[in-house]
Amino acid sequence: MTDLYLISGFLGAGKTTLIAQLLREAFPTGKTVLIENDFGEVSIDAALLRTGKVSVRELNAGCICCSLSGDFVSALEDVLRRQKPDRILIEPSGVGMLSDIEEGCRHPRIASLAAVRRKITAVDVKRCRSYQENFGAFFEDQIRCADVILLTRTEQFPDKIDTAVQLVQSLNPEATVLQAPLHADTLQAMLSSAPCSDSGALHEACGAPHVHAHEAFQTVTIHTTRVFTPEALRQCLQKAEQLPGQILRAKGIVPCAQGFLQLQYVPGSLEIIPCEVGGSSVCVIGTQLQESGLQQAFAEA
Template identity: 30%
Template sequence: MLTQTTLVTGFLGSGKTTTLRHLLAHKPADENWAILVNEFGDIGVDGALLADSGAVLKEIPGGCMCCVNGLPMQVGLNTLLQRNRPDRLLIEPTGLGHPRQILAMLRAETYRPWLTLQATLCLLDARQLLLPRYRENENFISQLAAADIIIANKQDVYDPSALASLAAWQQQHARGRRVIPATQGDIPLTLLDEPNDNLAELPQAQHHHARPGPGVGLAALTPAGSSGWRRALNQGQGWYACGWVFNADTRFDTVGLLEWMRLAPVERIKGVMRIPEGTVTFNRQNNDLRIETHASPPPDSRVELITPTSVDWNQLQSDLLKLRLN
């Protein structure tokens, strides 16, 4: 039986991971699902957020989709299809990824015996249509152009200007495609069975991706071990990322950690961290903030920040390290 495969795209902060968590929460018990996640940064927070979801998970961190569309992407996809034989596969590219390469790969003759490509879903926070740096971004434009179905997510926080921008975009660009309102990624499972009919020709991605060299800042990558933590930096396409991962022995002051996360001068921050109460997960896009706590602790603590402007990672790191309780 062919694996029903769905590509879930959307720019940074549109709610892709929350949508996947909702879909997985409603997964039929008798079905075997798998998730392939690509992240811009190297730490891999989305994988931690999707852990214990009841699906097989494969992560490909560290770049935009045009970077990993070579051997790492193919190896990850082949492993899931051949070893796990899932009934359904959900693919979440980084919010900074261009969909052209992965769609071409999924439609290639090589994968026809293995998978059926279903409708491409694109998560959209319509408030981003109000800002030129989003609506003029080629990846943002191409993600929407490639979608069969657009999910206008976060409807609960739209103001009249966001609704007007969404209506104007829909009238000009939707081309008869469905635009479905949603809150916190709550979409019906039936969307996963819709066909992939959108064959729009997408522009070639203008690829700009680089990693800082080993001499950047204070230990651009501090190895785990006696220190119990490491840091990873990444940059490309006008965006910067920095992330940290801490071993299982490290716990953080809850109030101080949440204040650090709230005040960090970045656009995007995600984390799954160990605290005295167990686990805190946080997901912030500009001023939108979602926090959850759980009694059981995660295997480790990890946090990643993404921003379109360079910031003082060393100062943020120093402030974070001071919040360790042990």
Template identity: 30%
Template sequence: MTNICIVSGFLGAGKTTFIKKLLKVFNPSYRVVVLENEFGEEGIDGEVIKEEGYDVIELEQGCICCSLKINFLKAVQDIILKFNPSYIIIEPTGLGVLSEIIKVIECKELKEMCKITSLITIIDGLNYEDELEAFGDFFQDQIKSANTLVVSKTLEISSETKKRIVNSLENINKDAGIIVKSWDEIENKQLFDLLNGKIKYKNIQLNKNIGDTIKNIRTVSIKCDKEISIKNLQEILEKLKIGYAGEIIRAKGFIRSYNCILHFNYVKGHYDIGKRKEDFLNNDLFKVCFIGKSLSIHKINILFNGAGKIKIKKILKLNRS
């Protein structure tokens, strides 16, 4: 029977980074497949994990807890039948309702094929308090449905903030284990124990309007044909911080630069930029993705492509049924 580990968390919390760390604990005898669900994000996180040499299956253009439920169920079935993996690590979109994803995995069609062994939610230490206030029941669902809560960006927050976060998390889910330390200090044995942890979650009864708090969020992805230097990319991201193209919650992408490829991550005004090998991507994968409210496609395109024709890859609006 295949073990299922779900790594949930809001947009930009650090799910992909944590999954890359989890993958390092497996020895070669384990067959591991990563199932990525990127809501309109053009497979950017999937490319990052593929670079590590792992099998990655991607489900795009929707969310596995609502519009892609059937696709998600079939994808899990197909992965098990094709690869017979020891583990499937599932990374839902940051807009996913974790309790609904659990219901899909526990349905009768999958009951004899797999079992959930770990439910991990990554908590963004820098933005936790703002996200809790802004996204209410939807955000709390990811916390209540997990058996382990792992706080990210702990080196960037004070001890007092850590205490407040822990107290808040304990009030929302008193049964969950909480890890609040630098991820470099988490030993491989502890990570492996997380993958095989005892499940302690309840059957969450959701408010039918749980999606209302995020109904105005949409995502835009565009191709980026222009070469951009690190300095120019920093200037672009600084413009995004002041609301030039709308309220951006999350942005990321691959950019062609001079003699290298730039990979950037942006979360609520905080960003980082990294370099990758020139042969990392083919030309079809130079793209940027934005998730937020009141997004201006025209202004985004001006920033990344100049004033030329807009090459829109995808525009999606989140709808809950």
């Protein structure tokens, strides 16, 4: 029986960082498969997480939860039967419904092959209140259906922790809430805490209306061969921020003179660092985005 770990979290909450650490420290042995879904045509996270020790299966046709009855269950069953891994980590898009993912994992075609061991949701302490107010159905579903909630960015924003704890406990008083930095002890607590009982009626248990991500969010993928400097990439983001619409997340890997740069953006926070993985695209997720303007913002000056 294969163990399934569902790693959820709204846009930019820190899912990829968590998965990288789990792969490195908690699951260094055995056969691990990562099923990775980005809300866009290019999976930046899959490129960053792919290593020689981990097999990665990408699902890029929008959000997993939009095709649970077909693509996701079929892909999961195929991995289970062909590769017979010890464990599978599933990272849905940041705008995916965790209840939908769990429902797919408990499908009759899957139930005899694998079992859900842990449902983990990462929650950004700085932005959680804003995300609840603006994107409640998606954000709240990820919290209500979790066994374990990991609060992220606690070291940067310690004054936001108490409010975040109150918010998540009001939505899911049964979940284990972890607020310590992501070290070995935190990982151990995350994986050893008692999981919530299986829910036979997932949507009723989570209490969220069924909403498809493609109805609420847009994604724009920018393909580029431009060679960037960190400052030029920062200026591109500044131009993009001034356009109509709301950018909730941007991430990408683009060429630079010394190799490649990795871009990670959420409102109020931009990180540009050297990257060993090659790439030539930026994915922008948001609402009411202006695609032509975004393409122009990243074009050559």
